[in-house]
Amino acid sequence: MRLSHVSHQFDGQLVLNDIELHVSPGECVAIVGPSGSGKSTLLYILGLLRKPDQGAFLMNERDVFELDEEQRRLLRLHEVGFVFQQAHLIPYLTVLEQLELIQEKRQMDAKQLLTDLGLGHRLHHLPSTLSGGEKQRVAVARALINSPQLILADEPTASLDYENGRRVMELLAKQAHEEGRRVVVITHDERMLDVCDRVLRVIDGTLTELNKEEGHHDQFDAIDE
């Protein structure tokens, strides 16, 4: 899974400039950067929601943006799992129904997945009765239900306290490390970065890798808003 020479403009401004990104199976990658730096655009391209102006997104050696809209939708449904900043659950569906709604192949047991995420006792509850952390774990379960190759998370801990945020990040990292999936997480919270294998910084449309081991805090200080 690789982005190759991806560039994208927005309102005449270059937000991504010749990006190269490779994510291996079993790898959890964090993306950081100031607001407006192009992180979300990068995530939308990875999520097949936005076609870049230039470059290719190679998945299994084919450029997914050469596929038509319907084929990309199916690829998104089967191969990409999304976790958003807010859980965005359907308010009138129970926890279990949230998963069943989008479950394509019955290869994964939704109940078991929810139980594994500590939500076994909440299967038939509506989102309004769940805590923020529980809602986000349901969102993670929803992202996993179709066994995607790639999990994309856009600031999944932003609306959570530290403990719940940490739990969600660990869950995502576990998907990479134990299930062999590719996980890309956008985050502003540097306390969560240690669960990821790599940290990439987007600034002025370019992507650079930060050194996790050697004082990335200082580098964050430099880029923080």
Added chain:
Amino acid sequence: MWRQKRKFSMLFVITLLIVMLTTLITGLADGLAYDNGSALHELNATTYQLDPDSEGQLTRSFIDVTADTSNETMSVRQLTVTIDGKKEEVTLFALPSGSNIGPGTYLETGEVLFDPSLSEQLGTGDTLTDFASEYRFTIAGEAPGRYSHGPVIYTTNETWFDYLDYSEQRPYVSAEIGTESTMSNPLVMSQQDLIESVPGYSAEQSTFTMMRAFLLVIGTFILTAFFYLFTLQKLPELGILKAIGLSPRIIGRALLFQVIVIVSAAVATSIGFMYVVDALIPSSLPFLVDFGHVALFGSMFIFLSVLGALLPLWKLRQVDAIEIIGGKAS
């Protein structure tokens, strides 16, 4: 959606009220239509030959009776009769004896059958007296029939000619039944033409048709607006589902399913309510439940509502998933 009881109930009640208004007006229109022309509607004949000067109205059709008349004939005349000294307007339908064209064809001369709406004043063996000629009709039984919002009395052609003879009037008939005619230039009319020519019938039914059409259009607009607002409220959820990769068709089908269920339930409840109203209101009120007719209008409501729901579906297709999940629209 089914868990959103308040919204669902509100939408159902509004839909029900609109549909109910339409079906009640349909019941009233059908009742009035029945009251205006049921005597014609129930006749077993398809083609009638009228006097070309009659403008299609049986009561204004005067066909001379000639010796070579072999066709079956019928005559219709509005009479003022006295029942126990009280005057009543009735319409006399004289039909060929021994035929199966309508009721009363087996009666003896001078006998009539009367519409049950007169049953409070009349019974078998009683007499009706024509006010103008003082010809006396004897009641032989009941047979339902209404013409121009008034009761019908049925009799045979023998009684008709006896009545004309008694009142010293020139013998004539109102129509020849069938495709043959003794007239050189008859006015050929179908049964439906005859019904629509009953005075006031077309104007009355046109008014009701227009009311129903407006109700259908207004109802469809209201329902479309509601479903549109419903969809707008749901756009964030639908945008997320679209981002996840769920087919807009699946989401659209779910919305259409909801529309169909709500409107169908409203139509079914309305039809049930029509039967309740029909059972409760006094028989003097012209109200009729014609299931086929009500079902037709109900089906039109369902069809138009589905069409109306396509507008919110179009909006759904336009949803930019990125915008919904917090990004800048592409």
